[in-house]
Amino acid sequence: MQEGAARLTRAAQPAARLEAELLLCAATGLPRTTLFAYPEQPVPAAAESALDALLARRLAGEPMAYILGRRGFYDLELYTAPGALIPRPETELLVDWALDLLPADSPLRCADLGTGTGAIALALAQARPNWMVYAVERDAAALAVAAENRRRHAAAELLLLRGDWLDGFADRSLDLVVANPPYVRAGDPHLLRGDLRFEPPQALAAGPDGLAAIRRILLQAAAVLRPEGLLLLEHGWDQAAEVRALLHLGGWCAIVTRRDAAGLERATSARRPAQ
Numbered sequence: 001m002q003e004g005a006a007r008l009t010r011a012a013q014p015a016a017r018l019e020a021e022l023l024l025c026a027a028t029g030l031p032r033t034t035l036f037a038y039p040e041q042p043v044p045a046a047a048e049s050a051l052d053a054l055l056a057r058r059l060a061g062e063p064m065a066y067i068l069g070r071r072g073f074y075d076l077e078l079y080t081a082p083g084a085l086i087p088r089p090e091t092e093l094l095v096d097w098a099l100d101l102l103p104a105d106s107p108l109r110c111a112d113l114g115t116g117t118g119a120i121a122l123a124l125a126q127a128r129p130n131w132m133v134y135a136v137e138r139d140a141a142a143l144a145v146a147a148e149n150r151r152r153h154a155a156a157e158l159l160l161l162r163g164d165w166l167d168g169f170a171d172r173s174l175d176l177v178v179a180n181p182p183y184v185r186a187g188d189p190h191l192l193r194g195d196l197r198f199e200p201p202q203a204l205a206a207g208p209d210g211l212a213a214i215r216r217i218l219l220q221a222a223a224v225l226r227p228e229g230l231l232l233l234e235h236g237w238d239q240a241a242e243v244r245a246l247l248h249l250g251g252w253c254a255i256v257t258r259r260d261a262a263g264l265e266r267a268t269s270a271r272r273p274a275q
Contacts, residue, residue, distance in 0.1 A: 019058060023055060061195075065087075073089075076122055091234055110131055118146030138162065166221060177217070177230075183210045185207075
């Protein structure tokens with residue numbers, strides 16, 4: 001564990017000690033409590049080789065979520081794989097917001113667009129078992145990750161759909177549309193740094209200004225949502241004003257932007273007019 005932490009520290013990984021512990025747990029199959037309770041326990045040769053392989057992947061920059069195959073989101077532990085975007089803490093804001101704004105006792109119909117791991121859809125389905133939640137994903141690899149998470153959490157009521165945003169939904173058929181769509185500007189240098197290098201590019205970038213997917217969703221949601229239906233969108237920290245302008249232009253009402261835990265304008269909500 002000390003050797004792994006030292007190697008990660010030399011590579012300027014800020015959470016070197018914690019990552020070394022987690023990788024050693026993955027290599028040995030032991031919980032962290034055992035590592036601390038029995039520090040003198042020798043590591044079998046096979047586990048040491050496995051740890052070396054895991055460390056090499058991390059030192060190459062691969063995200064811990066992909067190496068370990070899991071990431072926490074809301075109160076769920078989700079299976080993660082390179083075919084789907086890694087769930088992020090700021091996206092939990094969308095779940096909290098939907099649960100705050102919509103009645104818990106009504107059998108609502110909701111769609112999570114570009115579901116990826118199924119994080120948002122699963123969190124909503126778990127919190128509101130009386131809602132009908134659709135998890136929509138265009139990419140087959142990402143949809144397979146969502147299907148595995150549905151299986152692991154026994155969320156048989158969650159409906160997985162392979163599709164392009166809201167294609168195929170009838171007009172005025174949904175009460176909620178929620179999405180964490182791609183919103184990074186094409187060519188943004190951040191796409192070549194850190195975890196983003198390993199994540200699916202189609203889940204990250206959306207045209208020259210990063211708003212191509214959001215424009216498409218706004219256009220479709222205007223027809224698919226029922227009167228007073230709710231739209232929740234995550235977007236870039238510097239895109240809130242542009243998203244609000246697009247919503248105003250589209251005739252949406254009750255437009256509100258909320259900040260994430262870092263104080264950044266991270267998500268915007270709007271409703272369809274009552275008539």
